[in-house]
Amino acid sequence: MALSTATDAQTLRRDLPVPPLTMRQIAAEADAVLLQYAERFDVAIEAPIEIEDIVGSLMGLRIEFERLEEALGEGVLGALFMRDRRISIDESLDPEIYPDMRWRYHFTLGHELGHWVLHRAFVLSPAIQKLLFGDESLPEIVCRSHGSRPRIERQADQFAGCLLMPEWLLRPAWRRWLGHDDAVCDAEVCESVGDVDLSRFADLLGGDRKLSEMRVRREMFCLPLAKQFAVSDEAMRIQLEQLGLFVARHQPRLF
Missing domain, CATH: 1.10.10.2910 (Arc Repressor Mutant, subunit A)
Structure with a gap:
């Protein structure tokens, strides 16, 4: 080469x-x-x-x-x-x-x-x-x-x-913070975060705007964990997504 x-x-x-x-x-x-x-x-x-x-x-x-x-x-x-x-x-x-x-x-x-x-x-x-x-x-x-x-x-x-953000530290921290081990869906994130002035994040909202707006809301939601682990809210959001703790919607339970 x-x-x-x-x-x-x-x-x-x-x-x-x-x-x-x-x-x-x-x-x-x-x-x-x-x-x-x-x-x-x-x-x-x-x-x-x-x-x-x-x-x-x-x-x-x-x-x-x-x-x-x-x-x-x-x-x-x-x-x-x-x-x-x-x-x-x-x-x-x-x-x-x-x-x-x-x-x-x-x-x-x-x-x-x-x-x-x-x-x-x-x-x-x-x-x-x-x-x-x-x-x-x-x-x-x-x-x-x-x-x-x-x-x-x-x-x-x-x-x-x-x-x-090792999984064996992050999952217990998630449990202590939210009181459960379950993933959080986007509707729950929106309800928790409330109204957001997304104009402040205009530089982040390229491409699929709807998806980008949800990313911003997820990052605002997980900010307390980000501070605990001394990482950015973006890094925490990505790691939680990797672990399946952020989901678009909950799957219906069979039982």
Whole structure:
């Protein structure tokens, strides 16, 4: 495979053809990291997950803030330098400067850690390293906040969700919050959230507007859980959907 331009090289760094993984496999990898952290440091795993400590103390990865968009292009919020054992985060997510971005920062760290855990052996293999020729100061993986989501990015997103919101913590939290284990349907979400000024979310309401409006309402509904787990309401909504705890409508019971 020949790469003709620097743009081609950047695209490859984001679209590496990693092998498929099931959600169960990804969750098992995330659980293994949490178990290792608990055993090594003799701590109980509870929400919110100590993602910075896991990245730094357990995995031995440095976290640095840089102007990634200036260096690597528009929409780049995270990059992983595997050979340097370094995660680079765009300065716009620095929680010391922008406290409101802490939840996005946590997920970005979890996402980059997902690349480290799930993809390190693949990316550092001789065959892939031969493709990633060029300036060795460039990260092996570049992550953008917009555009298509290739498999490698979807897997890292799923890992971050499973690490920061593991099912075995999230389901009990759901039960304590709502008083039951059942999924919540969209009608119940609308009743709970009440009237919403959706004009405030105009930038989110592209494509299927009806579906997008429901996503906004679901995110407003699950905000208390998002705060408990120190993640964004969007990340929490996606994880609850993955676990089947948000449904469009309840299926009729046979008995």
